[in-house]
Amino acid sequence: SPDNPYPNPNPNPNPKPNPNPNPNASAMRIASRLPRRLSLTPTRNLAPTRNYAALPAFEELRVETRPGGVLTVELRRPERLNALSETMGEEIITLIDAVSADAAAPEVRALVFMGSECDKFRGGQRCFSTGRDLIRSAEHKNEQERQYYMSVALESVLAVKRAPLPTVAAISGAAFGWGLELACACDLRYTHADATLCFPETALGIFPGAAGTAMLPQLIGPTAAKEMIFTAKRFKGSEVVGLGLVNGVVEDPVAEALGAADAIAANAPLGVRGAKTVIEATANGGWAAGLELSRLLRPKLTDTDDHREALKAFAEKRAPHFQGK
Numbered sequence: 001s002p003d004n005p006y007p008n009p010n011p012n013p014n015p016k017p018n019p020n021p022n023p024n025a026s027a028m029r030i031a032s033r034l035p036r037r038l039s040l041t042p043t044r045n046l047a048p049t050r051n052y053a054a055l056p057a058f059e060e061l062r063v064e065t066r067p068g069g070v071l072t073v074e075l076r077r078p079e080r081l082n083a084l085s086e087t088m089g090e091e092i093i094t095l096i097d098a099v100s101a102d103a104a105a106p107e108v109r110a111l112v113f114m115g116s117e118c119d120k121f122r123g124g125q126r127c128f129s130t131g132r133d134l135i136r137s138a139e140h141k142n143e144q145e146r147q148y149y150m151s152v153a154l155e156s157v158l159a160v161k162r163a164p165l166p167t168v169a170a171i172s173g174a175a176f177g178w179g180l181e182l183a184c185a186c187d188l189r190y191t192h193a194d195a196t197l198c199f200p201e202t203a204l205g206i207f208p209g210a211a212g213t214a215m216l217p218q219l220i221g222p223t224a225a226k227e228m229i230f231t232a233k234r235f236k237g238s239e240v241v242g243l244g245l246v247n248g249v250v251e252d253p254v255a256e257a258l259g260a261a262d263a264i265a266a267n268a269p270l271g272v273r274g275a276k277t278v279i280e281a282t283a284n285g286g287w288a289a290g291l292e293l294s295r296l297l298r299p300k301l302t303d304t305d306d307h308r309e310a311l312k313a314f315a316e317k318r319a320p321h322f323q324g325k
Contacts, residue, residue: 269306
């Protein structure tokens with residue numbers, strides 16, 4: 001989104017090798033796109049603080065704010081096992097745009113994505129998302145409608161991937177296709193042993209097209225990614241933890257995801273978001289560019305109210321109160 005002051009550090013997921021690499025120049029280009037409070041040079045004014053209680057009344061998302069600045073995002077199409085619709089995808093994009101516009105404000109410090117309870121799934125248990133809605137896809141009347149649906153699928157995943165604040169996925173029940181791509185776009189993922197995770201697209205004559213084919217090798221390596229995508233095999237949560245696809249296999253993924261988000265939200269938001277920016281820059285642009293960006297960005301964070309508050313709290317043996325400034 002043009003309103004997102006934390007753009008993707010490297011929008012090209014497969015940059016061509018540079019015969020004369022200049023990590024300092026690369027890092028400076030990344031730094032120039034950071035928001036003012038994290039940038040080495042002024043970029044643009046941050047948007048005014050929003051009232052997040054005034055977010056749009058979404059139809060297919062339930063968005064709630066927890067104490068401490070954690071926003072929970074529940075996918076709500078239970079009659080279709082939370083499969084993607086145009087409305088759901090559009091609402092995810094709208095939500096990420098809204099919270100990203102205030103990237104240095106402390107109101108929202110982490111997002112947790114989860115699926116709603118579904119009567120048709122294991123007696124009313126939670127299901128993350130069964131991915132693309134094949135019934136809806138069959139109802140598309142022309143190529144324009146098909147292309148728009150696929151565009152919404154891709155852009156909703158990319159919005160989550162590029163979100164400046166940390167994101168956590170609680171994968172309950174099942175995550176297929178687009179649903180698993182959405183989870184892969186999150187920074188942290190938790191599931192349970194009996195959850196089913198699958199990229200079924202090759203069995204349908206296609207491949208994961210909402211960035212999953214590009215993201216998965218970064219997460220678990222190309223060999224394991226090829227197995228998951230080529231075979232369209234259904235993996236249990238207990239199987240994927242060894243691949244590094246999830247951070248943990250737990251009894252209650254929602255509780256674990258909320259606990260992780262609460263722990264993140266307790267830390268200084270500028271430090272957390274700065275760390276995410278450097279990690280993403282390294283993953284997309286290479287080690288040298290990430291290291292140089294870290295060298296350029298880190299000193300700016302020592303000159304913040306939050307860093308001074310942390311030092312003062314340490315000396316006074318109390319918990320710090322971070323303001324995102």
